[in-house]
Amino acid sequence: MRRKYSLPKVGMLAIVVALAISVTAFFIYTYAAPSSPNWTITGKSWVTKQFNPEDATNFGSNWTVAPGRLKNVKPGDTVDWWHSLFVSGGPTDNVITGVQQDVFDLRSNQPNDNDPGLVDRGAWHNEAPRSFTTIPESNWKGWAWNRTNNPKGVDYHTTSMEALNGKSRLEDLHGELGEKKFMYTRVIRKEDMGKRICQRIYWSRRNSLTPTGWVYSSYACVEVPYDYDVEPSVSVNSDYIDAENVTKIEGINAGLNNKGTSKTQNSSYALARFVVRGAEVSELTGKSNEVSLPGGTADSDWPCAIVRLIKGQYRDSLNIDSGTCGKIVQNTGSQLNTGQTPVATNKIDDLDRDRVKLSANDSLCYVVMVSDYNGSAPSTDFRYAVKCIRSSKRPKVQVWGGDIKTDKEVITSKTSNSVNVPDENLSRIELDKTSIRSNGLWGTGLDRHGNKLGDEVLFSPGEYGYKGGDEPDPHWSIVCAEDQYGGNGNQKAYDKSGNVADLPSCHGDATNLKDNYRAMTVVTTQWRDPSGGDVLQDGYITCKPDSMYHDIVGDASLVYNPDFCKRGVWRTSDSAKWISINSFGRHTHSDSKPDPANLNCRDNTRPIVEIISCSNTYVFRLKGVNLGALKDAKKLEIGFNGAVDNFVRVKINGHEMKVLGNENGARPEGTQYSGWGLPGYAGNSRFTAETQPGTVLYENNNFIDIYVKSNPSHMGLLIEDITLAYKMAYTNQNVYGSWGEYGIIANGKADSASGAGLSSSFNGRSGVTPRDYNKLTFANIPKYGNFSSTSSVPDNFTLPSVGGTRGNISGNVDVNSLASGEYNAGNVTLTGSKLSVGKSIVIKSSGVVRISGDLLYADTNDVRQLPQLIIYAKNIIIEPSVGEVNAWLITQKDGYVSTCGVVISDRDWLNGVSESSCGKQLKVNGPIKTGRLFLRRTYGGKHASSAKNDPNMHPGTPAEIINLRADTYIWAYNNYRNTGAISTMNVRELPPRY
Known part of the structure; x- marks a missing residue:
């Protein structure tokens, strides 16, 4: 170590000083008691913000002992160091003692107390060599480095150690500082931000057995971070997306809020996208929102590297697909002013361009991240915030107990959910040598x-x-x-x-x-x-x-x-x-x-x-x-x-x-x-x-x-x-969808499921193909049939006769208040009612029939007393509050049936549909024959996985159920068996099945 004394010169200097002061002092110094053959010196250093010279017991409180660090010290704080030596084994030989100070960048891993490169760094001051008597560690005040070297009468708010030595910065102090130039008290200045200021004690011999060799205590350090703290935030204009049809996401906004009083030093930030497979989440919670990326931003792919770190954080609870990561905004190395810094404003994420494929129970997430987020954070640490869009799905419909026939198309939706394959079932693949x-x-x-x-x-x-x-x-x-x-x-x-x-x-x-x-x-x-x-x-x-x-x-x-x-x-x-x-x-x-x-x-x-x-x-x-x-x-x-x-x-x-x-x-x-x-x-x-x-x-x-x-x-x-x-991680796809229990006959395209091919419980259908779920589908298109160019649905329909005409009805009608029979009507509203045993009612309307309440049938165990309601109208509109309709619903060929409110335009038949307006499940028990059937209910559409508030809901749960029950057939048989007339309505020869 580069030091200032050699022992002979120091001894001579001490003799000269002693002679100048006192002959007695010289005598005592020269002829000190002989040293012990087994002495050892150790030392410790402390630092605190609560030094109190009047406290003779502890000299203050909250002392941090080296190698601990006093953190989050701010400009204006006063810090004090204390250095002590301890002696065991008896009196020592003459030993040089001193205190060293050094300054390090807060982001470095220095000081490392064992690093020999620190020996000649910084500034120091030696005391003249002297011997010591035994000082146990319990007596930490037995000998403390002479704090009187703090210059007397100095206002520390206006005087600093660098000023005493003619320097402008603390880190400019190097080498021996001399008498009254080394300080153990410092009022932290604004210029100290971003620094680690450290002091330690040293002595020239460890023990009586080692003739030379400098020994050091651990450094006692204060850390003065820059005064800033950056909080990232991100939002998206949508809470839900149609996972099966989305091609881009609009309205992505992200920002950084610097809540401190100073700029950041060298912040990198980015906005990226990833997908959580098989789970509906709106944000990520339960883990720290800070990660450390070894190497920092050295690689240009660092935003997606952060995503992979987040994946590691949540590996036990979420399946984050880091392969879907996309960088939307990326900025490396900027100073962020106080207040808000925009990262993205109404950004658009093109999912099609990046070939991001979503299943209905996936969540699309956006993460904004920033490094150097506070004065203490290393440049390799990042803080992040996440916002996820939960996936929705097209509502499902199920047709029970009957065929589906149409002169047009049958197009319904399917939902594919991702199911993670367990680690033990993943294939281990070895790369070839080349x-x-x-x-x-x-x-x-x-x-x-x-x-x-x-x-x-x-x-x-x-x-x-x-x-x-x-x-x-x-x-x-x-x-x-x-x-x-x-x-x-x-x-x-x-x-x-x-x-x-x-x-x-x-x-x-x-x-x-x-x-x-x-x-x-x-x-x-x-x-x-x-x-x-x-x-x-x-x-x-x-x-x-x-x-x-x-x-x-x-x-x-x-x-x-x-x-x-x-x-x-x-x-x-x-x-x-x-x-x-x-x-x-x-x-x-x-x-x-x-x-x-x-x-x-x-x-x-x-x-x-x-x-x-x-x-x-x-x-x-x-x-x-x-x-x-x-x-x-x-x-x-x-x-x-x-x-x-x-x-x-x-x-x-x-x-x-x-x-x-x-x-x-x-x-x-x-x-x-x-x-x-x-x-x-x-x-x-x-x-x-x-x-x-x-x-x-x-x-x-x-x-x-x-x-x-x-x-x-x-x-x-x-x-x-x-x-x-x-x-490689991969998932199986479980399929849910709309389906008919029996056949589907369509003059146009048929994209659905027949033969109950997609009926399922929570787990869906795994590994099914269109062939598997279309065993009773008859499609009138060249690829699969082309069996007819004429109508598959007969225009003619004869209303059942149930006892003759009873008259006209209008306004709000409780059908159970009517006697069995046939009624004519214009526009009429059927309120909620339960039709009594034995009643059969036919309503023939030239206008619109609205159903404003549940239409139910009373229970009976007599097949001859089954109740039945037949409705024939230009249009039939079921109001949103209705949950069950027990009736035949029949319209003219140019009419329609709507399951949720009025339809203003055929081309815009979903106008006005929302979860709040049409979110209730509807069940229709009876046949439906109409020109256009508008299935407008949305129940289950926001739940691509099992709903937490409804254990009966899963991705295949239908918004509408159309059920042609056996009681319809039995009632019809009983109603016509005495007439002896059975009419064949239409005959159709069908091709081989799908």
Whole structure:
């Protein structure tokens, strides 16, 4: 560490100062009590916003002890640090103490207390060397860093540490600040926003056994976020859509509301679409509306990557089809002003263009997302809001107990619901070898043609040494290294220009680090085994590295037994090359900068978990992996045949994968130790990596990071072959629809279901074809019949005779108040009524008959007393409030029957229809013969899945039921049996069925 004192100079300075002050003081300082042979110093740092110098017990409250961080500090807040040392084992030797301050960007992962790169950063101030007596940790006030160094009489609102030192910014302070220039109190300024301000204490010796070596407490930090908070919102003008016919969505609006006092720093935002399969939802609830996307907006497909993260969040409750994702608005890197920022205004989403197919129980959702949504959020975190449009469906009709005949067409609707196929029933598909390499999945040490890098290595018998290697892999690279303490382990590699460079520390996650370093192929070595024979291996063991390699592998030995010097390390491969940080495959290790793992991690007899914890981590990266449609795979498994020294983990696009190693083939099922796989080195060594829920994949440019845990002396990766298997999520379609119980006879097109072919319960009909549900359909079109050009429905109709004419009726009529017989009428309204046993009434109207209430029949157990109502009119209109009509409904050929209110125009016969006006189910018990039948009820139309408020409703539940019951036939038989007259109304010879 670059420090200001050497002990002899400090001692001389102390003597001069002591002489100037007091001879007695000099005597005491020079002849202090002897130190203990077993002393140890530790230290801690704290920070608070509630410092109170008058509180002799605690000096305030709410102290945050390092490495904790005091969060959400705002401009105007006053923060204070406290630093203490603790001594055990008796009096110490003279020790230099000091306090260091540094400033970091709030979005960084710094400070990492074990990072040696922080030693010379920031600003500091030392005190003169001195000895200490025992101070237990319970006595945290026994020695505190001298807070009197805070300058006396300074107004902290007008004076800052940077001002005392002639700087304009806190981060401009570097090096030794000198007396009365270091402060432990700070009034947070507006300029501090976005920063993490940290202090820690340090001392020059850890204990009596170490003559030198600076020691640091953990940093105590305050975090000052920018003052903004962004809330996204999204709305759509429609609450429901006709899933079977929609082609575009209009009226999409989205915005961002910055509720803070400052602009955002670098916000990216987008509006995207996705589909929730098999569920009706209006929004997504029950989970956090914030997600973290490793890599942030580096890939242009990041909006859909967010959708895939949301899919992972809701994987247990919703089937989000991320393959339907469409980017509607995308903006990367903007400052958002305070207040509202529009993202989309009355946007149109073209579903046809993107070939989005919807089933009736799907929900179409729109999500607006924003990064950098508050001052504390990293740029890789996003906040989102979702609005979904629930699907509606065309209402259904069912005809029970009779045929359907028309001179025109029979066109009704069907609903297809998506039903998820369970994971265990999904097919596992393995990609062929050619496709794997074309997708960018390369082994190690291969050129762009798949050949091993470098010339063929040949040794003569008895020729010993190493050859080959030292070629940069064109596909794989090195990202970082990390030791057990969080530093870089003093490891080196070649940068992209071929210069030796220190590897950066991974800090636990390499995702956002650049791959700036070469992965080098390893040499091949031939050596003589003392037990007999030449041995060919990859890698090279050098006990004392030659000087020409000191810059890359170091100058110190990692192998001390001369019997192992100049040997190889790993098996060779015919199809690939080992790669590492240097061509020997050796850890970097020097006397001046040792590999920390060499101190305590060489004993391979220790438990595996202990070896893992003390080993170094190295990260290899493979970029440019193209997955195409596999980005939407439910599960992706990558198999790596090869070897690793020693343990391995895998991430794809920053997402952890489940890794299993086969331990030299001994454990083919795969094993894992504390998250790490152990493949081994044998010819059949292998490890697999499987995606986990929530993993985000891209169509192109995915990257794979392989983390290797390695203890000294060597580290390497060999991948000879890669397999790729996947499972794609899919759904079965359950069909619901309108249907007739018996035949359908039409002179035109017939698009419906006969023979009750689509009758179903909640589960619908699975896997049915039109042939299956049209077994009694007779269609008069060339493709299926063309059996007649004349009418299939007779014009003539003879009303039943039920006892003679009784007179005229008009106005509002209760039919049960009438005696049995035949009645003439103009316009008339039939109010709700229950027709008594034995009554038979025929109403013949020259105008319009309105039905304003339920028309019911009284129950009877005598077939000769069955009640019956026959209505003949120009038009018959059933009012919306009516739920059941027991009657024959017959009109003239140019007339109509409407199941819900008046029809103004044949061409606009749905005008005025809504759920509120026509949302009640209607059942008609009796035959219907009319020129036009307008089925205007909407019951069930908004429920594409089972309704929560109506357990009897499912997607096939009809809005109208037309039921020709047996009582109609029995009544007609009894009414005519005494006349002896049976007339044949029409005869039609039909073709083969549909």
